[in-house]
Structures are given as structure tokens and as C-alpha cells.
Amino acid sequence: MxxxxxxxxxxxxxxxxxxxxxxxxxxxxxxxxxxxxxxxxxxxxxxxxxxxxxxxxxxxxxxxxxxxxxxxxxxxxxxxxxxxxxxxxxxxxxxxxxxxxxxxxxLGAAAEPAFAGPAPAVPVPPLEECSGELPHEGTEGFAGRVDMRFDRSTMGWLDGTPSGRPEIRAWFRLRDGHVPDAFALALAVDALPPVALNLGSKGWAPTVQLTWHMRAVPAPGWLAVHGTGRLLSDGWFDEEVEVWDSAGRLVAQSRQIARAGIGVKK
Amino acid sequence: MxxxxxxxxxxxxxxxxxxxxxxxxxxxxxxxxxxxxxxxxxxxxxxxxxxxxxxxxxxxxxxxxxxxxxxxxxxxxxxxxxxxxxxxxxxxxxxxxxxxxxxxxxLGAAAEPAFAGPAPAVPVPPLEECSGELPHEGTEGFAGRVDMRFDRSTMGWLDGTPSGRPEIRAWFRLRDGHVPDAFALALAVDALPPVALNLGSKGWAPTVQLTWHMRAVPAPGWLAVHGTGRLLSDGWFDEEVEVWDSAGRLVAQSRQIARAGIGVKK
Missing domain, CATH: 2.40.160.210 (Acyl-CoA thioesterase, double hotdog domain)
Structure with a gap:
């Protein structure tokens, strides 16, 4: 196991x-x-x-x-x-x-979509151009279990230069070799740091509600995780995540609503 | 009342x-x-x-x-x-x-967003360019309560020429003059015909699950309702709706997952 x-x-x-x-x-x-x-x-x-x-x-x-x-x-x-x-x-x-x-x-493992919308406009860069673990994490705890490689252009918040765009993109896999399945997708849709960090939001952003849908049985390999947001207002922000598998298929989609971290810059 | x-x-x-x-x-x-x-x-x-x-x-x-x-x-x-x-x-x-x-x-009625994403790329056309009630409905029942004016370019499915794009756009208001509020937004996020009709799906498309978030207190006036979808596969399709108020603010967002109507064209 x-x-x-x-x-x-x-x-x-x-x-x-x-x-x-x-x-x-x-x-x-x-x-x-x-x-x-x-x-x-x-x-x-x-x-x-x-x-x-x-x-x-x-x-x-x-x-x-x-x-x-x-x-x-x-x-x-x-x-x-x-x-x-x-x-x-x-x-x-x-x-x-x-x-x-x-x-x-x-869901049928071999199902072919009757309609599939376009892949996200901005792809996750090739693995070798992405950055590995978050500097304050090392390889203990979550980062010891989950291997994520981040699109550097979405990680400016780490050194105090948030991009101003509520977007974070990353590759995702489990370090133990667990082949992507429904349960790995559940983990993937809530694995990114809060996209509101790129809006100057600080600290813990507790998820209040999250709905995710499994859309296909994922292929083996890395998952591409695309996080975006639409609105930060009144202390609430939304975060949408799409997960795409190594075969280029949308396998999960989610939206969460969360409280913005304390210290949000207006 | x-x-x-x-x-x-x-x-x-x-x-x-x-x-x-x-x-x-x-x-x-x-x-x-x-x-x-x-x-x-x-x-x-x-x-x-x-x-x-x-x-x-x-x-x-x-x-x-x-x-x-x-x-x-x-x-x-x-x-x-x-x-x-x-x-x-x-x-x-x-x-x-x-x-x-x-x-x-x-939610604060006067809240100003700290961040607001762009309005949908394609606006709902001006009211006078939109079509009124669906031809088979008349002004009884739902259409007697809800006044919707549809972007004609998203209604090709009505006469057997679905656009191939899972999109439907419309203006929305209650005929009784009810000023938009939280409860009207709940109605608005599920008022459009299924966007999968534009993919050749036929008939009733029962919603299995729908999550919607109220993001701001809506201003009086018409609501613009934008419906889109990402994937129709294995008999399941998703539908996302954004509702924008007359002040140009995102006031509600939803996603539902539904079963495709019987007779879906592959």
C-alpha cells in the first residue's frame, strides 16, 4: 500500500x-x-x-x-x-x-469527449524550467509527500513581488509513485498555495467551501494544475482549479470560496 | 409582496x-x-x-x-x-x-473589490438586439414570471443549427418588478436552457449538482447571464454561469454538473 x-x-x-x-x-x-x-x-x-x-x-x-x-x-x-x-x-x-x-x-476509462474546450491559455512551463519545493518547506510534511514544480512567473509573492494576477500553475505528483486516480485528484484541486497571494493577500486563507468534479479517469504521469481567481471582495475570494493529465485531458475542475488572509492589501 | x-x-x-x-x-x-x-x-x-x-x-x-x-x-x-x-x-x-x-x-452593499477579473470576453448584445421569449413557451409558466432576452447567436439550437459552442447568453429580470437580490440570483444561475443544447444535446438535462456563490449585492436593473461549458463526456457536462449586474459587477458565479439530454450527438 x-x-x-x-x-x-x-x-x-x-x-x-x-x-x-x-x-x-x-x-x-x-x-x-x-x-x-x-x-x-x-x-x-x-x-x-x-x-x-x-x-x-x-x-x-x-x-x-x-x-x-x-x-x-x-x-x-x-x-x-x-x-x-x-x-x-x-x-x-x-x-x-x-x-x-x-x-x-x-466514468469510462476509455471515454472520448463529445466536446472538450480548449486547454488553458497559458500552459505550465516544461518541468525543467519550473521551481521545486517552496523555500520555507523543505522536504518534510506536505512537501515530503507531494512533489510540485511551480511556474516561476506565478510565484512572485514568495519574495514580496506578487504578480497582481490571481494565478498559480504547477506540476503535481505524489512522491510515493501513487498513480493518479480519483483520490489524487481530490488532493490536487486544493494543493496550490492560495492564488490570492499574488494579489498581496497574506497568511492563511481558510477554505470555506470547495466543490470539485472528476471529469475523466487520469492517465499515469504528472498532472498539470492551473489555479485562477475572479474576484477578491469583502474578504472573500474564489479560486478555480483545472487539472489536466499527461494525455492532455481535463480530468478535474474545482471552485472554492475562501476568506482572504489577514493583512490583505486593498 | x-x-x-x-x-x-x-x-x-x-x-x-x-x-x-x-x-x-x-x-x-x-x-x-x-x-x-x-x-x-x-x-x-x-x-x-x-x-x-x-x-x-x-x-x-x-x-x-x-x-x-x-x-x-x-x-x-x-x-x-x-x-x-x-x-x-x-x-x-x-x-x-x-x-x-x-x-x-x-456582504457589504458598498464593498469595493480589491481585485476584479475582466468581464466576459463576449458581452450580451444590447437588449433591442436580443430575442424575447422562447417560441414554444409563450408567456405562461416560467416565461410568464421571468423575462429573458437571448443573444440570438447562442440560440441556433432552437431551429436545428446549434452553434457547436457551449454558450448561451441572456438578459434576465423578474416580470413582477422584483428588484435583484440574493434570491433572484439563485434563480438566475439556473435559468438558462442547458448550454449543451448548442452541442447537439437534446431534451431534458437534469442537474445533478450545482454550487453557486453570491459575490456582491446586485444593483437594480437587468442582470446579464453568461453560460459556458468546458466538457461533455461520458454523458456528463458542466455548465458555468456568471451573473453581472447593471453596475458592471460580478454578483454571482456557479457551476453545475448535469446529465446530457437523451439523444446527444457525439
Whole structure:
């Protein structure tokens, strides 16, 4: 079992109830990453469903989640022939921390799109032109698990020269060799630093709500992750992420709404 | 009380429980419109919250909803200083029909964006160049309540010449003079015909999941509604909607994932 697989494994206790042991490496300080938590919830949803993939995951993040034990509760609301929907909650210390409405379905690995829009206007530069780990991170914790290579033109915020454009682009893979799947996509859609950092926003930007859709079964290899935003207003900002696989297909799309970090420059 | 206000009114029975009388005009055939149902759920969420606006609504549509009586149940999961989150369900004939995670907050009517992305590349043409009601609709039912004027270049599917681009653009207002507010925005993000019609998709395209965010308090006047899509594959398609107000501000953004209509052209 790969490191990511073990870190997202759910242990069935009874119908609709799972125990998990959350891995502190998939977070920063004491707060676990939202994408990692969605991967855990998606695993439980798929386990409780006749379908194979988390086609749609809409998650509300209520409280920070700590490493260690937690419970996942899957409350199936409808099971249909092409899709099933459940309310999936992560409970820690007796309190709901994440709630998600998850629709499962089964995507064909060989499906050919009837229509596919254009790839993002600006591609992620070739790997060898991208920068590796964030300087303050080293290779412990999240950066020890996830290998990301950033488009340098989107990383000006690191040295105090934010681009003014809410965009961050990067290559993404798991360091343990885990082949991209639905659960890696859940992680990828929330793995970028907040795009609002390039607008002068500072510090932690807690995700309030994130919806992501799995659109195709990803091919092996690096994933290209494109983050953008439309509006920063009244302390709220949106972030859209598209994930493209090595075969050049859109495999996941997400939007989150988050609170801007404290110290945002107006 | 305006027609739309009456049609979306929720009657509090006890803490977290509301009765509604759903108005068949806000639908097609016997299935009510998803945006209308979200407006009802958002009203209940705001009523049960200390905050004023439905900042984020993530709705799963489980079963078609009929006109007439239904119950709305608001289960508050967290109440914070800047935001509160509740699970809000619409129950009809004893079965859950729509489930939504709704985060309420209070947006400042005079908030100035710290960053605003560009308006959509292609504007909705001037009103007088747009076409009025859909020919098969007349001014009964939905078209009797909602006044939409369509960009003709996005309506080729009507006469069998779909554009091949998943785009539909229109002006939007309520015929009863209801001034745009949060609840009108909920209706607006799901009021367009499915953009997949321009890809040769036919017939009913049931929304499986829709998440919309309210980004600003809308100014009075017409709303411009821009619908696009990225991918139609394996029977699933996404539709993104941006709603811009008469002051030229992005006031709502949504994405839905839906099943393609039967008879989709590959």
C-alpha cells in the first residue's frame, strides 16, 4: 500500500461508519489540507456506493482538522443506476469538522469527449524550467509527500513581488509513485498555495467551501494544475482549479470560496 | 409582496423547520426549476442564520420536485462571526428531494473589490438586439414570471443549427418588478436552457449538482447571464454561469454538473 493510499484508507466499522487515522504530513502546522480530507471522504463515499468514482464533491469546511483519529459517516440519500448521492461527514472530538455532499458514478476509462474546450491559455512551463519545493518547506510534511514544480512567473509573492494576477500553475505528483486516480485528484484541486497571494493577500486563507468534479479517469504521469481567481471582495475570494493529465485531458475542475488572509492589501 | 417573493416565502413552523407552497409557474411540465428551489432553500437558511446573504450554496438534486406543499429543514452545523453553515433539505412526500450545504454571511452593499477579473470576453448584445421569449413557451409558466432576452447567436439550437459552442447568453429580470437580490440570483444561475443544447444535446438535462456563490449585492436593473461549458463526456457536462449586474459587477458565479439530454450527438 502506497503512503498516500495508507494515509487515506478508511476502515469500515459498520454500514456507513468508518474510522480513519489522519496523517499529519498532509497538512501545514496542525491543520490538515482540505484536499487530503476530501480524498478521505471520497474514499468512504465510493466504498459505500455501487459506483466507482466521486464524480462530484461539494465540501464545507467547518473546523480545522488535526492529525490522528477521526470518524467518517456516510448517509446515503439516493442510489440510482448512473449516480448515487450521500452526505458524508468527518467528525473529530465529537464535532462535525467537514461536511460534503458527494455524488458517485462510474466514468469510462476509455471515454472520448463529445466536446472538450480548449486547454488553458497559458500552459505550465516544461518541468525543467519550473521551481521545486517552496523555500520555507523543505522536504518534510506536505512537501515530503507531494512533489510540485511551480511556474516561476506565478510565484512572485514568495519574495514580496506578487504578480497582481490571481494565478498559480504547477506540476503535481505524489512522491510515493501513487498513480493518479480519483483520490489524487481530490488532493490536487486544493494543493496550490492560495492564488490570492499574488494579489498581496497574506497568511492563511481558510477554505470555506470547495466543490470539485472528476471529469475523466487520469492517465499515469504528472498532472498539470492551473489555479485562477475572479474576484477578491469583502474578504472573500474564489479560486478555480483545472487539472489536466499527461494525455492532455481535463480530468478535474474545482471552485472554492475562501476568506482572504489577514493583512490583505486593498 | 411580489410574485417572486410570495413564491419563495418560507413559513417557520419551529426552529429549523419551514413549510413552503411551491409555485408551479417556476418550472417546466411537472418539474420545478432548480434555481427556484435554491432560492427557497436560501431563504430558509438566511432566516435561520444571524447573517444576511447566502454566500455559498452547494445543492444536490435527488428527485424532481412538484408544485405544492413541501417542507424545508435547516440543520445548523456551525455559526461563526463572519459565516454560518447549515445543511438544508427540501422534503416532499416524505422523501428528500434536494439537499444543500449553505453558508451564510453578510456582504457589504458598498464593498469595493480589491481585485476584479475582466468581464466576459463576449458581452450580451444590447437588449433591442436580443430575442424575447422562447417560441414554444409563450408567456405562461416560467416565461410568464421571468423575462429573458437571448443573444440570438447562442440560440441556433432552437431551429436545428446549434452553434457547436457551449454558450448561451441572456438578459434576465423578474416580470413582477422584483428588484435583484440574493434570491433572484439563485434563480438566475439556473435559468438558462442547458448550454449543451448548442452541442447537439437534446431534451431534458437534469442537474445533478450545482454550487453557486453570491459575490456582491446586485444593483437594480437587468442582470446579464453568461453560460459556458468546458466538457461533455461520458454523458456528463458542466455548465458555468456568471451573473453581472447593471453596475458592471460580478454578483454571482456557479457551476453545475448535469446529465446530457437523451439523444446527444457525439
Amino acid at each position: 502506497s503512503g498516500f493510499e495508507a494515509a487515506t484508507a478508511v476502515q469500515r466499522v459498520e454500514d456507513g461508519r468508518y474510522e480513519v487515522d489522519l496523517d499529519g504530513d498532509f497538512g501545514f502546522a496542525e491543520a490538515l489540507n482540505g484536499g487530503y480530507l476530501m480524498a478521505v471522504l471520497d474514499r468512504a463515499a465510493v466504498d459505500a456506493s455501487p459506483h466507482e468514482h466521486p464524480v462530484s464533491t461539494a465540501a464545507s469546511f467547518l473546523r480545522p482538522v488535526k492529525p490522528g483519529r477521526a470518524e467518517v459517516v456516510v448517509d446515503t440519500r439516493k442510489t440510482g443506476r448512473t449516480a448515487a448521492t450521500a452526505l458524508v461527514g468527518l467528525v473529530q472530538d465529537g464535532r462535525p469538522a467537514v461536511e460534503a455532499l458527494i455524488t458517485t458514478g462510474t | 411580489s410574485g417572486f417573493e410570495a413564491a419563495t416565502a418560507v413559513q417557520r413552523v419551529e426552529d429549523g423547520r419551514y413549510e413552503v407552497d411551491l409555485d408551479g409557474d417556476f418550472g417546466f411540465a411537472e418539474a420545478l426549476n432548480g434555481g427556484y428551489l435554491m432560492a427557497v432553500l436560501d431563504r430558509a437558511a438566511v432566516d435561520a442564520s444571524p447573517h444576511e446573504h447566502p454566500v455559498s450554496t452547494a445543492a444536490s438534486f435527488l428527485r424532481p420536485v412538484k408544485p405544492g406543499r413541501a417542507e424545508v429543514v435547516v440543520d445548523t452545523r456551525k455559526t461563526g462571526r463572519t459565516a454560518a453553515t447549515a445543511l438544508v433539505g427540501l422534503v416532499q412526500d416524505g422523501r428528500p428531494a434536494v439537499e444543500a450545504l449553505i453558508t451564510t454571511g453578510t
